[in-house]
Amino acid sequence: MMVVGVAGVVLPVLPGLPLTFAGMVLAAWAGGFEQVGWVSLSLLGLLTLLSVVVDFLSTALGAKRVGASRLAIFGSVIxxxxxxxxxxxxxxxxxxxxxxxxELLHGRKVGMATKVGLATWVGLVAGMVLKVGLAFAMLGLFFVAWFY
Known part of the structure; x- marks a missing residue:
């Protein structure tokens, strides 16, 4: 589950870090919560919540910053x-x-629509980079808790 979850960090169809967290909870449960306890799982859960917030806000903030319409945000999801x-x-x-x-369907000119498209893309990439960082932090925390 953890490997599939990490793949989900860059594949938007998969709930990346929540799936990774579920795999970590499953592994901790399989180990009787001896190696990974509630403190570690709580920190991992907080990092997972942070990843969900980053996921939702990154693209939307990038688009909203340049005045994107709802159609542009919907279009970026599609x-x-x-x-x-x-x-x-x-x-x-x-x-x-x-x-x-x-943006073009909303009636904006090509120049503004391109600007919105680029801002949306930058937001998406920034969110992906942040989620990759969170994934490594979560994996590191889990393995430190498991082995030490």
Whole structure:
């Protein structure tokens, strides 16, 4: 579960770090909570909650910062899922194209729509980078608790 969860950090279809956390709880339970106790699991749970907040806010804040419409945000979500069919390039092009299309449907000019698309993409990438950092922090904390 942990490996699939870590893959979910960059694949938006999977609930990355929550799935990783579930795997960690399962491993702690399998070990009788002897190696990994409630303090470690509580910290891991807080990091998981932080990852969920980062996930929701990163793209939205990037888009809202430049005045994106709801259609652009909706388009970026649709573009992200559509991009999964064109891995790995689709993960980067999909959100941009979706936000761009949403802004164009909203009636914005191409220049503004492109700016919104780029801001949405930057927010998505920044969120991904933060989630990768959180994933490594969680894995490190879990393995330190397990082995020491």
């Amino acid at each position: 573009g992200t899922f559509a991009g999964l069919f064109f891995l790995p390039l689709g993960l980067f092009v999909g959100p941009f194209a979706g936000a761009l299309a949403g």
